[in-house]
Amino acid sequence: MKVTFPHMGHTWICLLAMLEYLGLEVVVPPPSSKRTLNLGVKYAPEFACLPLKLNLGNFLEAAEMGADTVLMAGGCGPCRFGYYAQIEHAILRDLGCRYQLVVLEPPRRHIGELLAKIKYITGQNSWWKVIQGIRFGYLKARALDELEMAAHRLRPREAVPGSTDRAFQEALQVIASVRTPAGMPEALNRTREIMFSVAVKPRPVLRVGIVGEIYTLLEPFVNQDIERRLGRLGVEVDRSIYLSEWINDHLFMGLLRGMRSRREACRAAAPYLNHGVGGHGQETVGSTVLYARAGYDGVIQLLPFTCMPEIVAHSILPRLNIPTLTLTMDEQSGEAGLITRLEAFVDLLEQRKAGLKKKGLAQGA
Amino acid sequence: MKIKVGIPRALLYYYYYPLWCSFLQFLGAEVIPSAPTNKSILSRGLQRAGDDICLPVKLAFGHILALAPKVDCLFLPRLISVARREYICPKFLGFPDMVRQSLDGLPPVIDADIDLYRSGRSLWPAFLRAGRMLNSNRWRIYHAYRRALGVQKRYAALLTAGWLPEEAIAAVLGGRGNRPEQADKNKPVVAVIGHPYNIYDSYINMNLLPRLRAAGLKPVTADALAEETLWREVSVLPKQLFWTLSRRMVGAAFHYLRDPRVTGIIHITSFACGPDSMTGELIERRIRREGQMPFLNLTLDEHTGEAGLLTRLEAFLDMVQRRGRSFLPSIGGEEFVGEKETVLSALIPSAVGGR
Numbered sequence: 001m002k003v004t005f006p007h008m009g010h011t012w013i014c015l016l017a018m019l020e021y022l023g024l025e026v027v028v029p030p031p032s033s034k035r036t037l038n039l040g041v042k043y044a045p046e047f048a049c050l051p052l053k054l055n056l057g058n059f060l061e062a063a064e065m066g067a068d069t070v071l072m073a074g075g076c077g078p079c080r081f082g083y084y085a086q087i088e089h090a091i092l093r094d095l096g097c098r099y100q101l102v103v104l105e106p107p108r109r110h111i112g113e114l115l116a117k118i119k120y121i122t123g124q125n126s127w128w129k130v131i132q133g134i135r136f137g138y139l140k141a142r143a144l145d146e147l148e149m150a151a152h153r154l155r156p157r158e159a160v161p162g163s164t165d166r167a168f169q170e171a172l173q174v175i176a177s178v179r180t181p182a183g184m185p186e187a188l189n190r191t192r193e194i195m196f197s198v199a200v201k202p203r204p205v206l207r208v209g210i211v212g213e214i215y216t217l218l219e220p221f222v223n224q225d226i227e228r229r230l231g232r233l234g235v236e237v238d239r240s241i242y243l244s245e246w247i248n249d250h251l252f253m254g255l256l257r258g259m260r261s262r263r264e265a266c267r268a269a270a271p272y273l274n275h276g277v278g279g280h281g282q283e284t285v286g287s288t289v290l291y292a293r294a295g296y297d298g299v300i301q302l303l304p305f306t307c308m309p310e311i312v313a314h315s316i317l318p319r320l321n322i323p324t325l326t327l328t329m330d331e332q333s334g335e336a337g338l339i340t341r342l343e344a345f346v347d348l349l350e351q352r353k354a355g356l357k358k359k360g361l362a363q364g365a
Numbered sequence: 366m367k368i369k370v371g372i373p374r375a376l377l378y379y380y381y382y383p384l385w386c387s388f389l390q391f392l393g394a395e396v397i398p399s400a401p402t403n404k405s406i407l408s409r410g411l412q413r414a415g416d417d418i419c420l421p422v423k424l425a426f427g428h429i430l431a432l433a434p435k436v437d438c439l440f441l442p443r444l445i446s447v448a449r450r451e452y453i454c455p456k457f458l459g460f461p462d463m464v465r466q467s468l469d470g471l472p473p474v475i476d477a478d479i480d481l482y483r484s485g486r487s488l489w490p491a492f493l494r495a496g497r498m499l500n501s502n503r504w505r506i507y508h509a510y511r512r513a514l515g516v517q518k519r520y521a522a523l524l525t526a527g528w529l530p531e532e533a534i535a536a537v538l539g540g541r542g543n544r545p546e547q548a549d550k551n552k553p554v555v556a557v558i559g560h561p562y563n564i565y566d567s568y569i570n571m572n573l574l575p576r577l578r579a580a581g582l583k584p585v586t587a588d589a590l591a592e593e594t595l596w597r598e599v600s601v602l603p604k605q606l607f608w609t610l611s612r613r614m615v616g617a618a619f620h621y622l623r624d625p626r627v628t629g630i631i632h633i634t635s636f637a638c639g640p641d642s643m644t645g646e647l648i649e650r651r652i653r654r655e656g657q658m659p660f661l662n663l664t665l666d667e668h669t670g671e672a673g674l675l676t677r678l679e680a681f682l683d684m685v686q687r688r689g690r691s692f693l694p695s696i697g698g699e700e701f702v703g704e705k706e707t708v709l710s711a712l713i714p715s716a717v718g719g720r
Contacts, residue, residue, distance in 0.1 A: 045645065047636075047638070048646070049642075074604075077608065078453070079455065080639050080642070080643055082607060085604075086602070090647065091650075094654075273459055274462055275458050275478070278455040305417075307639075308455035311415065311418055312456055312462070314415055314417065315415045315463045315467050318466075328417065
């Protein structure tokens with residue numbers, strides 16, 4: 001059994017760590033690229049959302065490398081993601097790609113349904129070992145998120161352009177190469193040292209929150225590295241979704257305390273959006289409200305073309321008291337268009353901030 | 366003076382209007398539906414709704430704008446789920462909020478949550494809330510609710526018997542009960558698969574159903590099949606679909622695919638419809654794999670030109686005719702729709718049992 005899974009940002013590091021710890025043979029598909037996208041676009045339904053197309057491309061590329069089992073998450077709607085695995089499987093089957101499909105669905109009748117699937121994947125491992133494996137994956141997610149947050153903070157302030165990205169890549173390698181849970185504390189210390197070594201110059205920065213659909217937020221290939229681009233424009237970004245928070249909210253049922261949770265965001269979404277709309281629609285609205293309250297300068301919403309929950313959120317965002325920019329990503333998205341829009345948005349935010357400051361001074365005097 | 370309640374002729378109007386209308390009427394309100402879709406309704410909706418929203422929701426915005434000046438309040442229930450463990454689509458879940466945040470100067474909105482996701486049983490809490498908003502007492506609300514369910518049941522029975530929604534609405538609410546188009550009993554059948562607000566709004570699909578009738582064909586839809594039939598057909602899927610309308614569409618397509626009297630299948634979807642992008646793929650792949658049935662996939666949007674649609678429709682009808690399988694005289698005298706007496710239970714949510 002050679003297991004593969006779809007890419008979503010740095011998720012592969014966590015999944016690889018977990019599955020290899022359990023002694024499985026893993027095929028990590030090549031990072032999502034133009035080729036992946038072209039493969040996906042060629043065979044996926046025209047109006048399917050972008051993540052499905054890229055997933056499909058990942059699976060096709062992994063099949064070339066000899067993978068024979070797909071590990072996927074499921075869901076129970078109303079977002080389309082819940083039916084991804086089945087559609088992708090049907091397409092792969094028609095293409096003659098014989099994959100064994102293992103979809104981890106939220107159990108409908110009994111927790112046993114889910115456990116049986118985990119058992120199928122993990123084989124002879126004891127449940128204790130499986131739990132240790134999951135914990136290992138989670139620890140890596142935590143470490144990666146900490147890295148990303150540090151990079152968000154450093155990028156607009158770095159003294160030498162590009163030094164943050166170099167440090168980030170180096171630290172990423174350190175995390176990725178850890179083989180056992182016992183190695184994590186030491187790796188964490190190393191990465192912190194690496195990130196601290198980036199020289200900074202204090203300067204005023206804009207603060208922008210990035211909200212939206214999880215895949216577009218986490219996958220730099222899809223969002224065209226928006227965090228790095230914003231960082232270079234002198235913007236400190238915060239993302240409304242980090243992988244470890246998502247894991248805590250959705251897999252551990254929010255058991256771990258002291259982390260930002262989706263519940264907070266959903267509460268903040270009222271009275272603008274009073275009911276969940278699937279995906280991260282309600283979180284998008286709620287996080288935007290929270291960013292506005294926290295005094296952020298602006299919010300950028302990211303969504304794949306035709307994403308239903310985010311479209312609902314999009315029609316509500318203009319009512320919230322903060323400048324927003326919505327970027328729809330699909331296979332046609334061009335780099336130049338994105339840069340122009342980001343620059344224009346950042347210019348507007350700067351002018352607005354300067355204007356507010358002036359007004360504040362006038363009122364103060 | 367009676368309070369005037371407006372109901373937009375959009376989205377699930379085609380399924381639930383008799384239920385809502387008779388409920389509100391029994392409570393003493395005057396119910397005003399918006400006019401059938403026309404150019405000005407569509408263009409007003411396009412102006413005020415976000416670019417990425419699908420056509421049916423844009424159209425609903427237009428209907429609401431057309432209604433707003435004429436009524437005291439709007440009836441826009443939040444249709445979360447009309448069957449156990451199923452949703453309709455994310456846009457229905459957020460619809461009242463989208464309307465409120467995008468349109469200004471609206472009259473008050475009655476937006477009781479209709480949510481059968483967990484129990485699949487009772488609509489009562491939603492109706493109680495709606496009735497309360499109209500300042501009615503519990504007893505009167507209950508009576509209005511029971512009677513409205515009766516009306517809806519008659520309506521659902523008419524749909525199952527092959528009536529189109531507008532004809533059936535006129536029959537159950539207005540008492541004009543002449544059975545339309547008895548003559549097309551022996552005509553060859555074409556299945557039209559799509560969301561009710563796309564196939565029954567004749568402005569947006571450019572009179573597709575009348576055109577099919579004029580071409581000597583009998584159009585049938587998912588609504589002429591019993592809920593049990595639809596469930597049986599979708600049970601071949603690897604995972605249960607969690608969108609009610611799409612599940613019905615897939616079930617109907619699979620059923621008509623094997624029905625010897627059906628000579629072709631038309632799948633209608635609106636541009637950027639999320640669920641359709643998935644289920645359309647399921648339907649198309651299955652039809653192509655079996656390779657027997659003429660199939661036309663029409664995507665509607667606000668730019669759809671009549672000429673383009675007609676060309677494709679004509680080509681499809683030629684294909685149907687040439688395949689010859691069709692124009693056999695109907696065998697025996699039996700009615701096409703087998704489940705004439707069964708009630709379309711999905712349309713009477715209180716009757717939908719747990720699955």
